Amino acid sequence: MSYPRHLKESCGLPVFDFPSPGDTDTTPLPAADAVAWRISCDSYDSEESWTEAFARFAAAVDTTLVRAIVVGSWEEAYESGPEEIIGALLDARPRLPALRGLFLGDMESEQCEISWINQSDVGPLLDGFPELEEFGVRGGSGLVFPAVTHHTLRSLTVETGGMPAEAVRGVAASDLPALVHLDLWLGTSEYGGDAAITDLAPILDGDRLPRLRHLGLRNSDIQDEIATAVASAPVVARLETFDLSMGVLTDQGGAALLSGQPLTHLKKLDLHHNYLGGPLRERLQEVLGGAGVTLDLDRGHAEEDEDDGRVWRYVAVGE
Template structure:
């Protein structure tokens, strides 16, 4: 099992933690437009709410220059959604004219396991900040991602241990003409990841994604079905990088991917954390590696268990 880590960069800027009340007087602040600002409070027994930390932030920083905000942990995120946080961000819109990057839920496992993070409806954020170029969210529990139209968004990331099918359909049904980078962690049914291959079909068709150059459909327990569909997907021809890593990719899906449309135009193919045998991994090297495609292939299977005569395989990030 792997665990998501804190963001280190957003909108091309290094992430800087806005100091706690205890550290505020001794921590010098960088220029407002030089960093992506991570604003957090304690997940457990917090003496300051996230909205109170945000109020301190807006009082201490020239918000008219802020280019990126990373929403870190909030109080009791394991049972409390981000509705008040979303409301505070929307209320602050007039003071954030330069905001181009926003990430909601940047928590590590010590703060809140990814499957425990309580999310909500992120549609108002995308509608309320029409000039965003990067948006990301972590956590699938309670996540609502409606179909939206956003003209400037270039990068969209949704990291979950289980992404609800309705939200997958929302992303797939969105009009995102500027989107270049799409990364979805679909997760496992054990944690609410109930999407079927038909739910991602509009993404693979690519009709609403004319500028897409990076596609990540990963961390899924239907990775074989995804790889098989990708093998003939129209969107692949315009991609530079393809990421099908972190999921339950077996010989069936790997063989289908190799037998499908040529992938030699890719700059990179990422299949790390897989259940492919040595012979098939070598075949990927022969067919793609030899043509200059950068390959991410783990040698040896990802973790699996043999219990009661059945092999159990796992996505990289679940709980």
């Protein structure tokens, strides 16, 4: 099992932790537009709420220059969603004219396991900040992602241990003409990842994603089905990088990648954390690596368990 890590950058800026109440007076603050600001409070027994931390931030920093905000842990994220946080951000819109990057739920496992993070309807954030260029969210429990139209969004990331099918369909039905980078961690059915391959069809068709150059459909227990669909997916021809990593990819899916449309135009194909056999790994390296495609075939921590004659395989990030 792997675990998501804190973001290190957003909108090309290094992430800086806005100090806790006890450190506010002793921690020098960078220029408002020099970093992406991570605002957090303790998940357990916090001395302040996230919205109180945000109020301190707004009083200490020239928010009119802030380009990126990373919402870290909030109080009792394993029980409570970010509705008040979303409200506070929307209320602050007039004071955030330069905001171009927003990430909701940047927590590591000791703060809150990814499958425990309670999320909410993120549509109002995309509607409320029409000039966003990067948006990301971590956590699938309670996640609502309605179909949206957004003309400036260039990067969309959804990291989950189980992404609800309705949210997948919302992303797929969104009109995102400027989107260059799309990364979805679909997860496993054990943690609410109930999407079917048909839910991904509009993404694979690519009609609403004319500028897409990177596609990640990963961390999925239907990775073989995705690989099979990729064999004839129109969107693939315009991609530069493709990420099918972190999931349950077996020889069935690997063979489909080789037998479908050519992938030799890709700059990189990421398949790390896989269940591919040695001969097929060699064949992928021969066909794609030999054509100049950078391949990541590292098996990582992908391990099989056998119980009563049944083989169990796991995604990289579940709980």
